[in-house]
Structures are given as structure tokens and as C-alpha cells.
Amino acid sequence: MSIKQLDNIYVSNTYKRFPVCIKEGKGSILKDDKGKEYIDLGSGIAVNTFGMCDEKWIEDVTNQLNKLTHTSNLYYTEPCVELAKILCEKTNMKKVFFSNSGAEANECAIKVARKYASIKKGEEYYNIITLKGSFHGRTITTLSATGQDVFHTQFKPLTQGFLYASPNNIEEIENILKNNKCAGIMIEIVQGEGGVNCLEEEYLKKLENLAHKYDLVLIIDEVQTGNGRTGKLFSYMHSGIIPDIVTTAKGLGGGLPIGATILGDKVKDIYTYGDHGSTFGGNPICCAGAISVIKRLDEGFLKEVLEKSKIIYDMLKDTKGITSISGLGLMIGIENQKDADEIINRCIENGVLVLKAKNKIRLLPPLNIEKENLIKALEILKKICEEDEEE
Ligand SMILES: *Cc1c(COP(=O)(O)O)cnc(C)c1O
Numbered sequence: 487m488s489i490k491q492l493d494n495i496y497v498s499n500t501y502k503r504f505p506v507c508i509k510e511g512k513g514s515i516l517k518d519d520k521g522k523e524y525i526d527l528g529s530g531i532a533v534n535t536f537g538m539c540d541e542k543w544i545e546d547v548t549n550q551l552n553k554l555t556h557t558s559n560l561y562y563t564e565p566c567v568e569l570a571k572i573l574c575e576k577t578n579m580k581k582v583f584f585s586n587s588g589a590e591a592n593e594c595a596i597k598v599a600r601k602y603a604s605i606k607k608g609e610e611y612y613n614i615i616t617l618k619g620s621f622h623g624r625t626i627t628t629l630s631a632t633g634q635d636v637f638h639t640q641f642k643p644l645t646q647g648f649l650y651a652s653p654n655n656i657e658e659i660e661n662i663l664k665n666n667k668c669a670g671i672m673i674e675i676v677q678g679e680g681g682v683n684c685l686e687e688e689y690l691k692k693l694e695n696l697a698h699k700y701d702l703v704l705i706i707d708e709v710q711t712g713n714g715r716t717g718k719l720f721s722y723m724h725s726g727i728i729p730d731i732v733t734t735a736k737g738l739g740g741g742l743p744i745g746a747t748i749l750g751d752k753v754k755d756i757y758t759y760g761d762h763g764s765t766f767g768g769n770p771i772c773c774a775g776a777i778s779v780i781k782r783l784d785e786g787f788l789k790e791v792l793e794k795s796k797i798i799y800d801m802l803k804d805t806k807g808i809t810s811i812s813g814l815g816l817m818i819g820i821e822n823q824k825d826a827d828e829i830i831n832r833c834i835e836n837g838v839l840v841l842k843a844k845n846k847i848r849l850l851p852p853l854n855i856e857k858e859n860l861i862k863a864l865e866i867l868k869k870i871c872e873e874d875e876e877e
Contacts, residue, residue, distance in 0.1 A: 489519065504834060511538030516839065524834070525863040527851045528841045531644040532678070532817070535737040535779050537852035543740050543778045550774035558765060565773035569662060572780050573748055576719055577732060580754035583747040584768035588735035589623025591745035594762055595672065595731045596627060598749065599703035600647075601668030602756050608699060611667040612647045614705075619653060619680035622672065622707055630853040631672060634680070653677070663700050669695075670703035670730075675721035675814075678710035681844035682812045682819025687725045694727045703753060706865030709745075710817065713737035714783040714853050717792040717815035724814065725820050737853075740779040744772040783853075789854050791815050794860055798849065801864045807871040812846075816853055819846040822871060832870045838863045841877045 487495075489507050507519040514537050516524045531539065537545055550565060557563055570582040583594050589722075596614060603611040614631065616622065622631040629637055630644035638644060649666060651658040662668070671693065677683045697704040711721035712734035718724055720732055730752045735745040745767075749756075766772075795815045802811055802820065810821040822829060826842045833840050841848040846869070851860060 504830070504839075506834060506839070510693070513537035513540070514852050514859050522702050522837065524837050524839045525859050525866075526839050526850045527855075527860075527863055527867075528839050528853045529737075529850055530552040530741070531841065532715055532736045532850040533739075533741055534852050535713055535740045535780070536854050538741075540740065540854075543775060543781070546778035547742070547771060547775050550771055554770045556766070556769055556771070557764065557847075559768060563768070563773075565770045565777060566768035569746075569768075569773045569777050569780070572777065573746060576780070577748055578728075579732065579748045579750045581749045583749070583762060584759070584773070585735075585745035585747070585764045586743045586766050586772075587623070587745045588707075588733070589628045589745075590627045590764065590767075591709060591733035592622045592628045592631065592672070592705075592707060592737050593625055594745075594747040595705045595707075596670075596704075597762060598731060598747070598753050598756050599705060600671075600760070602703050602753050605756070607667070607669075611669050613649050613666050614647060615649050615651055615659060615662055615668060615671040615702075617653045617673055617677070618650050619677050619683060620672075620674055620707075621677065621679035623709075647838050649858065651681060654689045654691055656696075659693065659696060663696060663702075668700065668702055670705055670747075672705040672707055674707045674711060675724070676711050676716065676817055678817065678848075679843055681846050682817060682848055684812060684814060690722075690725045690727050697730070703730045705729065705733065708732050708734045709736050710850075711814075714788055714791055715815055715817050715850070716813075717788055717795060719780075719783055719788070721814060730744045737762035738779060739772050739775040742772040742775040744769075744776050763824060787853070794851075794855065794857065797857065797860060798864060801861070802868060802871075805868050805871050813849075816849070816851055816855075818849040819843055821846050821869075824871070829867075829870055833867060836870065838864045838866045840867065 508521045514526050516526045616631045618633040620633040622628045627645040630648045633650040705727040706722045708720045720750045730750045732748040807823050
């Protein structure tokens with residue numbers, strides 16, 4: 487039986503896979519089981535920061551694999567401490583809790599915000615404001631935080647205490663705050679799954695002010711936008727706002743599962759012994775992968791991310807059929823007159839892998855993608871968008 491057939495029998499039906507079986511890859515080039523090559527503009531959903539099987543990353547992870555693999559959190563280990571220190575130094579934040587995924591990083595942040603509010607304002611201040619169109623994860627609580635009804639149906643009752651506001655509408659937030667007892671607010675600077683929608687800088691500044699006024703814990707979900715994806719280490723850094731908690735995962739480990747909840751001064755000591763935990767969290771292997779990634783995201787590298795972003799905007803603007811382009815850095819949403827699925831399938835036929843977000847084509851290429859490969863893939867995508875328009 488083919489891998490596709492076996493997958494259909496033995497793997498839970500949660501994913502609608504594209505008809506491609508990826509066998510191997512190097513950098514931004516992936517190869518399927520028939521030897522066909524693809525330029526990868528998805529990087530495993532913003533995970534493979536340095537593309538597939540990056541040599542430096544393999545070396546750093548392999549060194550760790552040969553030294554120490556897993557200890558549990560009952561003991562001190564060096565990679566965990568080193569990674570926490572780097573993340574704090576690069577963000578000016580204070581402490582880190584490690585987990586294994588974006589959902590867990592957010593779950594941790596929600597618990598911190600609730601405990602903070604419970605101590606400072608009272609247990610009834612448990613509500614957390616999130617935005618419509620957001621995506622924060624698949625656990626029952628992060629699903630509740632996710633401001634999209636489509637994810638909620640058939641999984642109720644959800645965790646209580648989440649209130650949804652429209653993005654870029656500060657009055658709605660003010661109204662919610664006047665009428666509800668709130669612990670915090672959680673946002674994505676660029677909504678990923680929600681359609682690559684950016685929050686406005688002025689809105690972010692006002693949110694920050696409201697967070698101060700009401701003593702809210704301001705949580706930025708950087709699971710997708712973090713780790714250089716938008717051309718800054720974290721996307722909140724474009725605006726200069728100062729969050730209380732930053733959560734991240736996806737690209738942090740460069741292909742290994744790791745989540746981080748980075749805590750600012752206000753909440754750094756909210757947790758005490760026994761409040762939270764994770765068996766795998768801070769695992770030496772995943773931390774070694776993350777250290778390898780974070781150390782390479784220096785100013786020069788991030789500048790190149792922004793240059794490549796400009797290439798995308800320049801090449802795709804004024805393309806027939808494309809009605810809008812949104813996003814920051816190498817996180818781009820492209821709205822089209824034609825159905826996104828149709829374009830994605832045409833891209834696959836022509837050796838380019840792109841993603842979808844709502845009705846948009848979403849691009850999340852490896853951050854180190856060679857300009858030639860990026861341009862080659864964009865030429866194919868552009869042509870497909872134009873052809874579709876003529877039909
Ligand atoms: C992907 C994503 C998550 C969930 O991360 P998992 O690792 O799948 O649990 C949460 N928030 C945002 C913004 C994401 O893009």
C-alpha cells in the first residue's frame with residue numbers, strides 16, 4: 487500500500503493533506519517520493535527557520551544528542567539555562583517557562599495572567615480579552631481563547647472567561663473593560679491563521695495604555711510571528727510596545743518541538759513551586775536546537791529578511807488577479823480573485839509549496855531562503871495568479 491493509503495487507515499483524520507509525500511529536503515528545496523522537487527514557501531508552517539536539514543543546526547543538535555538527551559525538570563541542565571538567558575537578554579524580559587508547543591506556551595501565559603489578577607485584584611478578575619479572527623491553539627482553553635466560532639462548535643463547553651473584540655477597534659476593548667473584570671489581554675501582532683492581518687501601531691500603543699490603566703497582563707502571542715519571522719526577533723518590536731508576556735514556539739526550535747513563555751518584570755515571580763510544569767519542557771535537545779536558531783538571528787540576518795519581504799511585495803504588486811497583499815517580513819498573505827485551493831494546487835503541480843490562511847495564499851518561507859529560489863517561486867506563483875484571471 488502507498489504511504490497515502492496507509493496514512494488514511496492509521497492516522498487520525500484531522501488533516502486534509504495535499505497530495506504530496508515529502509521524502510527529503512535541503513534548505514528551501516524539498517523532494518517528494520517520486521523525486522519531484524519543490525521550492526518550499528511554507529517551512530512546515532513557519533517552523534523550519536533555516537530550512538530543511540540545515541547543516542549548522544544539525545551540528546549543534548547532534549553535539550547535544552551525543553552529550554545529554556533528557557533529564558526531566560528535577561535537575562539543572564545547561565541548554566535550558568542558556569536558552570532562557572539568551573531569550574531574556576534579547577527581549578529585556580526576566581524569566582522563561584519552557585513547554586513543547588504554541589498551545590502550551592499560551593496555556594501557561596493564561597495561567598500566569600489569572601494568578602496575577604487573582605493576587606492583585608481578586609479571583610473574580612479572570613477574564614482575558616482576545617481578538618476576533620485570532621488563533622491561539624487547540625487545547626480546550628486555547629481554543630476558547632481563539633476568537634473564531636468555527637473552531638468552537640461541537641467542543642463545548644469551553645473554558646470560561648474569554649471575551650472577544652474586533653481587531654483595531656480600541657473602543658470595543660474600552661467597553662469590555664468598563665463592563666467586565668479582566669485579568670489580561672492576548673493578541674497576535676499579525677494574525678497568522680486568521681488571514682495574515684496586521685494590528686495597527688496606534689492601536690497597539692492604546693492597548694498598552696489600557697493595559698497599564700487597568701493593570702492587565704499584556705500577552706503577545708508570537709508563536710508564528712516570533713523568531714525573526716517578521717524581520718524583528720519578535721514582531722512587537724516593530725512598534726516599541728512592552729508586553730508583560732511573550733509566547734513563542736513554531737520557529738524557535740528550527741524543527742524541534744519547543745514552546746516558550748517569556749515573562750516580564752510584572753509577572754516574573756507569579757509562579758511558585760508546583761504551579762505549573764511540563765515533563766519535556768526545556769529538554770536539552772530542543773533547547774540546543776533553539777539556541778542554534780536564536781544565535782543566528784542577528785541584525786544583519788534580520789535585515790535580509792526585510793529585503794526578501796520587499797522582493798515579495800515588489801514582485802507581486804500590480805499582479806492581475808491579486809487583490810491585496812498583507813503581512814510583515816516573511817509572513818505574507820495574498821488575496822486573490824480565484825479560490826486559494828485552486829492556486830495552491832496549481833503551485834504544487836508547478837513545484838512550489840505555499841500555504842493558506844482563510845481565503846488567502848500564505849507565504850512563510852524559510853528565513854534563509856536564497857533570493858534566486860524565492861524569485862523563481864514567486865515567478866511561478868505570479869504566473870498562476872495571472873493565468874487564473876484570464877480563464
Ligand atoms: C500555530 C499557532 C499556535 C498553536 O501552536 P501549536 O504548536 O500548534 O500548539 C498558537 N498561536 C499562534 C499564533 C499560532 O500560529
